[in-house]
Amino acid sequence: MAKNNNIQTFNDLDGLAQHLRNQDKKVTLLFAHNGTGKTRLSMAFKELGKQINENGEDVSRDTLYFNAFTEDLFFWDNDLENDSERVLKMNTDSRFFSSLAEMEMESRIGPLLHRYADFNFEIDYSNGSIVFWREMVANSDGTEEPAYIKVSRGEENLFIWCFFLAIAQWAIDGQEAYDWVQYLYIDDPISSLDENNAIAVAADLAHLLKDQDRLKTIISSHHTVFFNVLCNEMKRALRYFLTKAESGYELRDTTDTPHFYHVAMLKELHRVAKTGEIYTYHFTILRSIMEKTATFHGFSGLGEIIKREPNDEDGELHARYVNLLSHGNHSLFEPVDMMEENKRIFRKILNNLMNNYRFNPKLFP
Incomplete structure (x- = not known):
């Protein structure tokens, strides 16, 4: 690592990830343009927190992360044969979904989601699937049932984000199933969101993090509005501007200076x-x-x-x-x-x- 005034240069993402792990601040904010390597940095950070035994097995970890890979754990089954029952599937092979059935996820996710969106959902843990609806329709016998829908890409991302937030809250609270978490790493949670929701997500996230002292958090983003609200809400956070350089990666400290x-x-x-x-x-x-x-x-x-x-x-x-x-x-x-x-x-x-x-x-x- 080379250092020049408020700019530090790292040869690779592992060195940069280790530097972020060594920070003594509760929250670190990174601004970087798309293509800089934010997602790869989050994965490098996560990998440094793993312990591998002599058999090559992952025996412990310390980072709960949200990035493009988290979003990929959810995918649509569009019922191509009948074109009627579209459900969002969860890749239940991932440990991200461990023990969720016992944790009343609906009651945790619902209040978060309804801050941003107006649709409802239900999780089928046995099939690893989720259905969505806005309205109820009447049956011939006078009962009602949901009119299931496929939500938009932005609404899907909001749901996945709220899913993650519910788990992050358990980690912050030290809930037993997530007491292994020492770090939260959040990379660009606002893809496909409009400006209104980007501001709401940033404000909500800052509110969640400001009053907790258990975990260290790194948040990276390319979105200026989202980043600006986080900076305003968490004034004591470290702030960096990350860029690629010929020699690797440059991290410019912008904590004490106005940012562009x-x-x-x-x-x-x-x-x-x-x-x-x-x-x-x-x-x-x-x-x-x-x-x-x-x-x-x-x-x-x-x-x-x-x-x-x-x-x-x-x-x-x-x-x-x-x-x-x-x-x-x-x-x-x-x-x-x-x-x-x-x-x-x-x-x-x-x-x-x-x-x-x-x-x-x-x-x-």
Whole structure:
């Protein structure tokens, strides 16, 4: 490993994974673009936690992980012959599904899932299958039964994510079946999700992790919105930017410096201001950008860049709006549309920020 100021270079993923294991912080956040090796890094991290006996058998492990391989443990049986009974199958050969039948998974997953989605599910442990429905239909005898559906790819990913979250909660609680877990490694849990659910997932995950001290967690992502919310919610976490280099992999420490994702977030706010798709959580994002702007320009807080004159009544009002509407749980977990008056004020605060503190106008068509 080579080190240059806040950049460390690793020859291979094993060396990088070992470095992450040695961190003393409870949470480590990694931002990396697709193709950098995030998923392979999560697997290298997991492998380092295994102990193999003389027969080549895996006798212990310490990492509960979520990545593309976790999603691959679930697959669809689309009933090609009859085209009627479509079920999501679980690869029950995996130890990921060990002892779940005794753990009342439905009661654990249901409250998590219904924060994001409006469909129901039932698990058949004997067949390793899951069915989904939204509505009940009446039978000729007056009884009702579910009208089974195949959920969308995004909804499927949400379900699998909630499945993992339920197990992660057991590990955090030290439940006996998962007391072997020392690390959580989560890689990009938001594939196929829209921006609203990406923010909800990040806020929910941060809430789960902030108040626990039992496990160390590494979270990697290429999604700027998701990463931004995690950084805002877990301010004490280590933050790194991971890139590939000619000599291996470079890990840039961005913990104490503003990261480039604030520009992507400002572009998103500019977009919703134009389309009118403004939700209350956008005030939280706006507050984060304004705090970074205030710090960069040497002010003590965002109030000083909103209220520019001592008798600036609009600035005083706008500061109150930002403080009021940026607190809470990011509208967990349904995006809440703002009243037209609040949207008008949001646009005015955003426009004032962009006019007073110049950003590259080419980024905002």
